[in-house]
Amino acid sequence: MAEEGEGRIVARFAIHICCDSCSSTSAKRLDVPDVEDAPTTVEELLESALLARQTFCCEVCESRIAYVTSIKRLREKEPIHA
Numbered sequence: 001m002a003e004e005g006e007g008r009i010v011a012r013f014a015i016h017i018c019c020d021s022c023s024s025t026s027a028k029r030l031d032v033p034d035v036e037d038a039p040t041t042v043e044e045l046l047e048s049a050l051l052a053r054q055t056f057c058c059e060v061c062e063s064r065i066a067y068v069t070s071i072k073r074l075r076e077k078e079p080i081h082a
């Protein structure tokens, strides 16, 4: 499977967030690169530092305070269904 300029990824997740300011919901795609201890399941992602490092910004009001409401593992190249 050839990747186009984005490096190899081992997993892809759709992260659904809810804004603390305007209560809008949106979905972000998170590609997990092929690194040591890379999370490949939702459970591993929840326990990983990778998720804690992410900053989720509301697309509507641009607030940086948004809560993760759900995470879904995607197959590679699968589009997000918000």
Ligand SMILES: [Zn+2]
Pocket: 019, 020, 021, 022, 023, 024, 058, 059, 060, 061, 062, 063
């Ligand atoms: Zn917002």
